[in-house]
Amino acid sequence: MREISYRQALNEAMEEEMMRDPDVFLIGEEVAEYNGAYKVSQGLLEKFGPKRVLDTPISEAGFAGLGIGAAMVGLRPIVEFMTFSFSLVAFDQVVNNAPNMLTMSGGQFNIPIVFRGPNGPAHQLGATHSHATEPLYSNFPGLKVAVPATPRDAKGLLKTAIRDDNPVLVLESELLYNIAGPIEDKEVELLIPLGKAELKREGVDVTIICYAQTVRMALAAAEYLAKQGIQAEVLDLRSIKPLDRETIISSVSKTHRCVIAEQNKPFCGIGAEIAFQVQREIFDELDAPVLRVAQEEVPMPYNERLEAAVLPSQEKIIEAVYQVCYL
Amino acid sequence: MPATIPVEKDATKLPGLERELHLLYQMLLIRRFEERASQAYQQQKIGGFCHLYIGQEAVAVGALAAAREDDYVITAYRDHAHVIARGASLNACMTELLGKPTGCSRGLGGSMHFFDRANHMYGGHAIVGGHLPLASGLAFASKYRGEDRCTLCFLGDGAINQGAFHEAFNLSALWKLPVAFICENNLFGMGTHVARAASVKEVATRAKGYDMPSMIADGMDVRHMRDTVYTALQAMRKKPHPFFIEARTYRYRGHSMSDPATYRTKEELEKYKQEDPIADFKAILLSEGKLDETKFQELDREAKRLSAEAMRFAEESSELPLEDLHKYTFVDGADR
Numbered sequence: 001m002r003e004i005s006y007r008q009a010l011n012e013a014m015e016e017e018m019m020r021d022p023d024v025f026l027i028g029e030e031v032a033e034y035n036g037a038y039k040v041s042q043g044l045l046e047k048f049g050p051k052r053v054l055d056t057p058i059s060e061a062g063f064a065g066l067g068i069g070a071a072m073v074g075l076r077p078i079v080e081f082m083t084f085s086f087s088l089v090a091f092d093q094v095v096n097n098a099p100n101m102l103t104m105s106g107g108q109f110n111i112p113i114v115f116r117g118p119n120g121p122a123h124q125l126g127a128t129h130s131h132a133t134e135p136l137y138s139n140f141p142g143l144k145v146a147v148p149a150t151p152r153d154a155k156g157l158l159k160t161a162i163r164d165d166n167p168v169l170v171l172e173s174e175l176l177y178n179i180a181g182p183i184e185d186k187e188v189e190l191l192i193p194l195g196k197a198e199l200k201r202e203g204v205d206v207t208i209i210c211y212a213q214t215v216r217m218a219l220a221a222a223e224y225l226a227k228q229g230i231q232a233e234v235l236d237l238r239s240i241k242p243l244d245r246e247t248i249i250s251s252v253s254k255t256h257r258c259v260i261a262e263q264n265k266p267f268c269g270i271g272a273e274i275a276f277q278v279q280r281e282i283f284d285e286l287d288a289p290v291l292r293v294a295q296e297e298v299p300m301p302y303n304e305r306l307e308a309a310v311l312p313s314q315e316k317i318i319e320a321v322y323q324v325c326y327l
Numbered sequence: 328m329p330a331t332i333p334v335e336k337d338a339t340k341l342p343g344l345e346r347e348l349h350l351l352y353q354m355l356l357i358r359r360f361e362e363r364a365s366q367a368y369q370q371q372k373i374g375g376f377c378h379l380y381i382g383q384e385a386v387a388v389g390a391l392a393a394a395r396e397d398d399y400v401i402t403a404y405r406d407h408a409h410v411i412a413r414g415a416s417l418n419a420c421m422t423e424l425l426g427k428p429t430g431c432s433r434g435l436g437g438s439m440h441f442f443d444r445a446n447h448m449y450g451g452h453a454i455v456g457g458h459l460p461l462a463s464g465l466a467f468a469s470k471y472r473g474e475d476r477c478t479l480c481f482l483g484d485g486a487i488n489q490g491a492f493h494e495a496f497n498l499s500a501l502w503k504l505p506v507a508f509i510c511e512n513n514l515f516g517m518g519t520h521v522a523r524a525a526s527v528k529e530v531a532t533r534a535k536g537y538d539m540p541s542m543i544a545d546g547m548d549v550r551h552m553r554d555t556v557y558t559a560l561q562a563m564r565k566k567p568h569p570f571f572i573e574a575r576t577y578r579y580r581g582h583s584m585s586d587p588a589t590y591r592t593k594e595e596l597e598k599y600k601q602e603d604p605i606a607d608f609k610a611i612l613l614s615e616g617k618l619d620e621t622k623f624q625e626l627d628r629e630a631k632r633l634s635a636e637a638m639r640f641a642e643e644s645s646e647l648p649l650e651d652l653h654k655y656t657f658v659d660g661a662d663r
């Protein structure tokens with residue numbers, strides 16, 4: 001085992017898959033000569049040349065669509081959005097062309113493509129640059145949505161995504177790029193399946209469901225709660241679609257209480273779906289209503305204090321746990 | 328200097344000489360404001376993204392000197408200059424950078440989202456190309472109402488490759504909307520040179536596909552900017568139609584505060600610094616006998632004083648109350 005950063009993990013995933021399969025290429029704004037706006041593609045141009053690592057104009061709809069077209073005839077593009085806030089300019093391509101093609105063509109055309117880049121609020125970027133897009137993309141059948149929280153998951157999920165014959169979104173996080181974590185040595189082929197949640201911490205009193213940015217908050221909350229005598233189980237979804245219903249249900253069946261920590265806006269957010277699934281499957285197991293910790297229902301303010309008030313946090317998770325425990 | 332040279336919202340009302348000194352003064356105000364902001368960013372008083380305009384001052388100042396007070400103005404996220412040149416106070420701008428409620432967007436917008444309704448400044452927009460259709464809409468409204476006001480829409484060279492650019496251009500040309508699209512060609516969209524991003528050799532050529540008239544202006548020359556835009560606006564007021572102006576300019580700083588700008592050579596940067604819009608215009612005014620060194624120092628001191636004063640004002644301004652969080656999501660209940 002060694003430690004690498006989340007950024008480095010994504011870089012390794014792309015490097016390894018590009019070595020393995022000449023049909024894989026990377027396309028996006030500033031991915032080549034600038035080495036990526038967030039340096040995720042550092043060194044890839046040097047290794048693979050301008051044929052396989054391509055800088056595009058600021059034309060999200062254009063290069064996302066170009067990727068889908070290339071995928072129709074068998075190439076395997078990795079499309080980097082500088083952030084998923086900018087993917088909204090290409091929304092039609094991602095939600096209409098990528099996931100519908102297989103159905104519309106009666107099974108003739110699958111789209112093996114990965115859309116990746118940072119997603120969710122970063123720090124004081126304001127309303128247009130802080131979108132958590134996971135509820136949007138999760139609403140389209142035919143798209144898979146991965147949400148890695150650790151370097152190991154970032155690498156393993158991205159590699160799996162690149163090999164998947166369907167369109168997969170890998171929603172990264174600017175705030176996680178610098179975090180370091182343990183990971184297998186480079187010689188070990190690290191593939192993590194989509195749709196398998198990971199139990200990050202065992203507990204018996206409450207299940208905290210989290211993903212991406214909220215995993216660290218949930219773990220910190222659980223640490224604190226343990227000192228207060230509450231044993232929280234922490235479940236990292238790792239992918240939202242497919243959703244690991246089984247693990248969620250078995251954990252909540254055990255703890256009888258559930259808090260969902262999500263990084264998106266509350267209305268029609270990820271937690272709404274999970275809460276529905278839980279009550280549908282194990283209504284009788286629940287000792288308290290499921291609670292959700294999400295953003296506040298407002299466009300993101302620039303002001304630092306207000307932004308902090310909008311975002312989910314360790315404190316808000318602890319508060320929600322107290323509530324479901326009737327404390 | 329406001330004593331002798333007020334920040335005049337409609338520069339055409341000033342007598343000739345003062346009008347010219349006013350151009351110089353506005354460029355100085357913007358430069359000194361941003362130098363102050365740059366320091367404050369390094370001291371972490373400003374958060375998020377901050378894109379400086381240093382080097383490009385002649386574009387906004389020249390173009391807006393040609394505009395009427397009631398013309399509509401809209402721009403992208405490198406927006407400090409346009410808002411200042413439009414007449415907003417440095418206090419309101421600096422306070423916005425610090426995210427306080429006395430800021431021009433109440434501290435909710437930040438550097439990329441400066442708005443100033445009173446001066447017909449419609450933002451500060453941070454999605455590349457996203458504001459171009461809005462400009463068409465502003466122009467549509469004035470035509471709809473039978474007014475002769477024009478819309479000035481500033482955009483970067485990176486924006487000319489966005490779908491929204493092409494849709495806005497076609498709509499504006501098809502419906503003959505009085506909007507002047509002013510492309511600030513500073514050669515780079517982040518680290519990508521315009522030649523690696525656009526299929527055309529000359530940005531201005533883009534207008535041809537829409538049968539839209541176009542002109543190229545020297546964006547380092549404030550008079551040339553003013554006169555070019557004035558010519559376009561005069562024509563547009565007589566008979567509504569869109570115009571495309573490519574302003575050739577250069578930014579001296581990185582794309583944003585975190586960009587070391589390694590994609591260009593020192594020589595290139597130096598070459599453009601030799602064409603500094605402020606130094607050049609100063610030299611011209613000196614040689615024409617319209618300015619002396621004492622007067623210049625006076626103007627510059629005033630610009631520096633106001634920038635420092637703006638920072639003091641911003642730091643002393645009170646914080647946004649947390650209760651205001653939900654106030655501006657819907658119009659009911661919002662203070663406006």
Ligand SMILES: Cc1ncc(C[n+]2csc(CCOP(=O)(O)OP(=O)(O)O)c2C)c(N)n1
Nearest residue numbers: 086405453454455483484485486515516517
């Ligand atoms: C749709 C979209 N894609 C990407 C970005 C990220 N981005 C911000 S500024 C920029 C470069 C824009 O360059 P240009 O239009 O030339 O303006 P300049 O920065 O030179 O003022 C990019 C890629 C964005 N804000 N919006």
